[in-house]
Amino acid sequence: MNDRTAASQAERKRGEGAKFVYDILRDDIIDLVLPPGSPIDEVQLAERLSMSRTPIREALVRLAGEGLVTTLPNRSTVVSNIDFLNLHTFFDALTLMYRVTTRLAAEFRSDEDLEIIRARQAAFSRAVEAHDALAMIATNRDFHAAIAEAGRNPYYTGLFCRLLDEGRRILRIYYSSFGDHLPRRYVEEHEDMIAAIEARDVAGADRLARAHADQIVRQIQDMIARDRRQPIAL
Amino acid sequence: MNDRTAASQAERKRGEGAKFVYDILRDDIIDLVLPPGSPIDEVQLAERLSMSRTPIREALVRLAGEGLVTTLPNRSTVVSNIDFLNLHTFFDALTLMYRVTTRLAAEFRSDEDLEIIRARQAAFSRAVEAHDALAMIATNRDFHAAIAEAGRNPYYTGLFCRLLDEGRRILRIYYSSFGDHLPRRYVEEHEDMIAAIEARDVAGADRLARAHADQIVRQIQDMIARDRRQPIAL
DNA sequence: GTTGAATTTCTTGTCGACAAATAAAATACA
DNA sequence: TGTATTTTATTTGTCGACAAGAAATTCAAC
Numbered sequence: 366m367n368d369r370t371a372a373s374q375a376e377r378k379r380g381e382g383a384k385f386v387y388d389i390l391r392d393d394i395i396d397l398v399l400p401p402g403s404p405i406d407e408v409q410l411a412e413r414l415s416m417s418r419t420p421i422r423e424a425l426v427r428l429a430g431e432g433l434v435t436t437l438p439n440r441s442t443v444v445s446n447i448d449f450l451n452l453h454t455f456f457d458a459l460t461l462m463y464r465v466t467t468r469l470a471a472e473f474r475s476d477e478d479l480e481i482i483r484a485r486q487a488a489f490s491r492a493v494e495a496h497d498a499l500a501m502i503a504t505n506r507d508f509h510a511a512i513a514e515a516g517r518n519p520y521y522t523g524l525f526c527r528l529l530d531e532g533r534r535i536l537r538i539y540y541s542s543f544g545d546h547l548p549r550r551y552v553e554e555h556e557d558m559i560a561a562i563e564a565r566d567v568a569g570a571d572r573l574a575r576a577h578a579d580q581i582v583r584q585i586q587d588m589i590a591r592d593r594r595q596p597i598a599l
Numbered sequence: 600m601n602d603r604t605a606a607s608q609a610e611r612k613r614g615e616g617a618k619f620v621y622d623i624l625r626d627d628i629i630d631l632v633l634p635p636g637s638p639i640d641e642v643q644l645a646e647r648l649s650m651s652r653t654p655i656r657e658a659l660v661r662l663a664g665e666g667l668v669t670t671l672p673n674r675s676t677v678v679s680n681i682d683f684l685n686l687h688t689f690f691d692a693l694t695l696m697y698r699v700t701t702r703l704a705a706e707f708r709s710d711e712d713l714e715i716i717r718a719r720q721a722a723f724s725r726a727v728e729a730h731d732a733l734a735m736i737a738t739n740r741d742f743h744a745a746i747a748e749a750g751r752n753p754y755y756t757g758l759f760c761r762l763l764d765e766g767r768r769i770l771r772i773y774y775s776s777f778g779d780h781l782p783r784r785y786v787e788e789h790e791d792m793i794a795a796i797e798a799r800d801v802a803g804a805d806r807l808a809r810a811h812a813d814q815i816v817r818q819i820q821d822m823i824a825r826d827r828r829q830p831i832a833l
Numbered sequence: 834g835t836t837g838a839a840t841t842t843c844t845t846g847t848c849g850a851c852a853a854a855t856a857a858a859a860t861a862c863a
Numbered sequence: 864t865g866t867a868t869t870t871t872a873t874t875t876g877t878c879g880a881c882a883a884g885a886a887a888t889t890c891a892a893c
Binding site: 379380406407408418422438439440441442 | 873874875876882883884
């Protein structure tokens with residue numbers, strides 16, 4: 366799978382076995398190392414990570430709770446499909462969470478929050494400069510997650526992070542079609558959002574977040590319309 | 600605990616052991632049969648339900664994923680506290696979900712959805728007539744959950760149901776202070792919402808949902824202000 | 834009587850094994 | 864040759880047991 370598997374040989378503390386395999390599976394699912402539909406074999410995973418099936422099952426239960434894997438009763442558990450037929454519900458929720466979290470960030474952010482957000486934006490900017498599409502997707506997610514954290518509403522951050530992760534999966538499918546000019550626009554939009562959050566301009570933050578969300582949704586829809594590899598589902 | 604425990608003697612099908620104990624624990628937590636802070640002993644539960652610890656642990660992992668229980672590493676797992684200090688984040692998210700789901704229901708509802716919603720409203724009305732506060736709380740939750748289902752956005756319904764369940768816990772703490780006149784107002788508000796959903800009046804549904812949410816939030820806040828038993832936390 | 838260390842107890846996290854349920858393969862039959 | 868049925872095989876769900884960690888208790892020293 367990946368090189369982190371080597372770390373499994375190192376002795377792990379008691380109690381973090383499940384978290385260990387959870388993190389590995391989660392990252393691999395979001396990065397599409399495990400594409401939708403991939404079966405997950407408990408026994409195979411167990412011997413690869415040199416641990417019992419018990420912590421692996423616990424990780425799978427948690428992943429199922431977040432909707433990242435689907436458990437067929439008495440049969441295999443597979444990586445959840447991306448529901449292309451109902452993407453509009455995803456876009457709708459994503460847009461709303463963009464707006465709400467950015468609004469709240471403008472209202473409740475502390476100076477430390479602002480620092481973290483700026484650091485995340487710097488990482489995103491570097492990824493854009495380097496034309497590294499994969500890093501762009503990841504750092505963009507971290508940027509907005511930091512804004513959500515500044516809003517200090519765990520209900521929103523929870524749903525938003527789930528949506529952002531799902532968005533990473535979708536974007537990763539089409540990452541080859543990323544151009545060079547559009548992302549730079551995102552950098553500028555991010556800067557505007559930071560300015561609004563710093564100025565505690567709630568209305569402005571909402572307007573920018575909405576525009577930003579529309580922008581991203583439109584780009585994903587364009588990519589899907591342009592790329593007709595799997596028109597129905599994966 | 601309750602009489603459902605007796606059903607544990609009946610033979611269960613393979614694979615639904617975890618769901619069985621999950622449902623029991625979930626209901627008991629939401630109904631405050633297990634109040635916040637209650638420790639959950641795996642071994643005790645295992646022998647009471649006459650099953651192994653494995654399915655019980657799976658249920659606990661799922662409950663932890665939904666935030667209903669908190670697992671202290673290497674120590675006991677307890678029923679999660681109600682965070683009275685940050686109730687405003689709960690009210691904020693609840694209000695937003697009320698609005699969004701009702702809007703979407705007005706937009707996408709089918710005739711079958713409307714039937715289900717009406718049935719739930721009838722149950723709520725009966726509970727109000729019977730002055731059964733506990734049934735009121737439960738049927739009110741089901742009514743709004745049905746509206747959310749009609750909106751057909753699983754991201755919203757997921758968060759909303761979590762919020763409604765948490766609201767049930769909060770309301771149940773103060774259910775003794777329920778009067779007789781206020782709930783009747785809720786019945787009428789529900790009827791108005793149904794009418795707006797039937798007429799596909801999105802703007803009206805939004806307005807009614809917002810007013811309804813404000814109403815409920817205000818009542819809970821009044822109850823908390825009036826009842827000073829546990830001013831800080833439970 | 835109080836404080837601190839050692840011991841015991843109790844609960845959890847992990848393991849290996851077994852049995853049920855399903856999928857796959859092999860066989861029988863038309 | 865194609866289809867139905869039995870057999871095999873694989874994978875999951877469950878179990879009992881054991882060991883690591885933390886809390887509670889005991890014991891000792893001052």
